[in-house]
Amino acid sequence: MDEQIWSFSRNGELLEIKRAPTDDGFLLSVTGDGPPRTYAFTELNRLEQFQADFEKFLLGTGWTFKAFSPDRRTGRERRHFSRLLSDRRRWWTDSLRPAVAATTTTATATDSGLMDDDRERRLRRLHRRQR
Numbered sequence: 001m002d003e004q005i006w007s008f009s010r011n012g013e014l015l016e017i018k019r020a021p022t023d024d025g026f027l028l029s030v031t032g033d034g035p036p037r038t039y040a041f042t043e044l045n046r047l048e049q050f051q052a053d054f055e056k057f058l059l060g061t062g063w064t065f066k067a068f069s070p071d072r073r074t075g076r077e078r079r080h081f082s083r084l085l086s087d088r089r090r091w092w093t094d095s096l097r098p099a100v101a102a103t104t105t106t107a108t109a110t111d112s113g114l115m116d117d118d119r120e121r122r123l124r125r126l127h128r129r130q131r
Contacts, residue, residue: 008063
């Protein structure tokens with residue numbers, strides 16, 4: 001684990017939380033307006049709990065999360081190119097429906113069948129447009 005930095009801001013002030021591994025465990029340092037503070041942890045789960053509580057306190061007192069580094073995302077930015085289909089739903093999984101419970105009433109099963117028919121009609125219409 002490399003050094004990780006969470007940045008928060010409030011009214012033009014910047015606060016950074018840095019997490020870094022050490023030989024004895026982990027170090028969490030908080031820098032901002034005022035003296036820097038450092039907290040040592042031997043277990044990662046205790047550091048994560050402390051940090052989660054601290055971030056919750058920051059958000060509750062008007063701080064806003066700004067950034068995290070390092071940016072670990074890879075690949076292209078997906079928001080900059082259009083989808084092949086306008087419908088994001090996965091039509092190829094539509095046939096994988098859970099079984100209807102045996103206690104379903106006739107009216108509910110009939111209503112469900114009507115909704116399924118309507119959905120099938122819309123899917124067929126979408127597939128025709130794509131051709």
